Amino acid sequence: MTVPSRALSKGMARIVAELELRQPTLVTIEELAELAHEVELRTPAKVLAARLRATGWLLPTAQRGVYEFAPGSHAGPYGHGDPFIDLRASLRAGHQPITVALQSALWLHGLAERVPDRHEVAVPAGATISDAIRDRMRVVRFSPRLPPAEVERLTVHQPPTILVHLASKPGDVRGWHTFAEALPDLVSNSSPDDLNRELHQRPSTARARLAYLLSGVAPQTADRLQPTRPPTVTWFGASRTTRRFDKRFNIADGLLPFDPRTISEAA
Numbered sequence: 001m002t003v004p005s006r007a008l009s010k011g012m013a014r015i016v017a018e019l020e021l022r023q024p025t026l027v028t029i030e031e032l033a034e035l036a037h038e039v040e041l042r043t044p045a046k047v048l049a050a051r052l053r054a055t056g057w058l059l060p061t062a063q064r065g066v067y068e069f070a071p072g073s074h075a076g077p078y079g080h081g082d083p084f085i086d087l088r089a090s091l092r093a094g095h096q097p098i099t100v101a102l103q104s105a106l107w108l109h110g111l112a113e114r115v116p117d118r119h120e121v122a123v124p125a126g127a128t129i130s131d132a133i134r135d136r137m138r139v140v141r142f143s144p145r146l147p148p149a150e151v152e153r154l155t156v157h158q159p160p161t162i163l164v165h166l167a168s169k170p171g172d173v174r175g176w177h178t179f180a181e182a183l184p185d186l187v188s189n190s191s192p193d194d195l196n197r198e199l200h201q202r203p204s205t206a207r208a209r210l211a212y213l214l215s216g217v218a219p220q221t222a223d224r225l226q227p228t229r230p231p232t233v234t235w236f237g238a239s240r241t242t243r244r245f246d247k248r249f250n251i252a253d254g255l256l257p258f259d260p261r262t263i264s265e266a267a
Contacts, residue, residue, distance in 0.1 A: 008055065014039040015048060016057055019069055025080055026092050027058060029065040062132030063089035083119060084154060086136050098123055098133065099148050100156040101140060101165065103175055108151045109159065109189075111182045116175070122157065122165070140172040145198045159189040164198040167210035170237050170255055180258050187218040195225065208234045212251040216263040 008016055018035050019027065032052075033045035041048075049067060052058040056077025058067035066089040068079050079085065087098060101122035106112035122142040123129055129139050142165050148155040157165065163186055166173055173179065179186075199207050204227050211225040226249065237255025244253045246261070 008057075011039070011041045011043065012048070012051060012055075014041065015052070016072075019057070020071055023071060024069050025082070025085070026061070026089055027067050027069050028092060061089035062086035062136055063093045063130070066090075066092050083115070084152075086132060087119075087121065087154070090130060090133055097127075097155065098129070099144070100151075100154050101142065102157075102162065102173065103178055105157045105162055106178065106182050106186075108154070108156050109149075111159070111185045111189075112178055114178065120174075138174075140169070142169060142172065145200055146194060158194070159186045160191070160194040160198045162186060163190055163195065163210060163213070164202070164206065167213055168202055168206040170209065176255075176257055180260075180263060183214070183217045183260075183263055187214060187221065192221050192224050195221070199225075205234045208249050208251060209236055212236065212246050212249040212253070213260045215246070215249070216259075216261045217265055219265065 015032070015035050018039065024031075029045050029049055032048050036043060036045060036048060043051075049058060053060065053067070057070055059070055059077060059079050061068055063086065068085055068089075070077050070079060082088070084100070087100075091098065098121045100108055100119070102120040103112060103116040104119040104121070107115055118138045119136075120138045120140065121133070122140050122144075124143045125141045127141075133139065144157060144161040144165075146158050146161050148161070149158050150156070166179060195210070199210070207225055207227050211222040211227075214225070215222040232250065234249070234251050236251050236253040239254035240252075241254050242252045243256065244259060245251070246253065
């Protein structure tokens with residue numbers, strides 16, 4: 001790969017000097033226009049962006065008009081290595097709220113050792129998502145009841161939300177073994193009250209599935225979650241081939257590659 005020269009004209013050098021001082025990860029075309037005004041440079045922002053891209057000081061993102069700044073300390077046109085850079089760029093552009101979910105949320109909370117092959121985000125039903133985000137991330141539809149946490153300047157589903165997501169929409173999940181390993185930590189970071197808040201106004205089937213999922217790792221929590229009147233039969237997964245049946249919660253499990261009732265209780 002040929003590394004472009006990062007030499008600059010005097011006017012462009014003033015722009016880069018300001019960027020070096022502020023050390024932004026992302027820069028919008030509007031911010032470039034403001035910088036140009038501050039340093040009394042009349043070059044249009046789009047021309048500045050093109051020149052800074054050509055010399056390797058700005059790197060493209062998936063979001064038009066939002067660029068990654070490659071500071072001098074990177075010794076070349078190299079990014080920050082942030083796997084969420086395109087998500088951050090989309091959020092900077094003012095797109096609808098996108099929240100880190102499922103395995104990606106586990107990883108950001110430090111509850112999973114493995115980074116997912118494709119990061120996962122959640123949006124509310126009906127939200128419009130750019131093709132760029134769809135191309136780079138796995139998008140699911142899920143609306144939390146609890147406010148998300150903030151981790152590394154990203155909004156991330158809290159542990160109770162992750163658990164209720166598993167029970168509400170098990171078809172959204174990839175890598176169930178990862179969640180089986182994380183169940184004790186998810187439970188220890190989820191109060192029964194928060195689980196109940198996250199279950200508020202959701203179908204009773206979600207409550208039954210969650211109680212079944214936690215019956216081994218957190219039996220007392222499962223007792224509190226158990227519906228007063230369990231549905232006749234609740235399926236866990238779309239398959240109608242039953243791997244196991246739980247009489248207590250009336251769960252026909254055709255999905256899970258493990259029996260949640262055998263997972264050790266959280267310490």
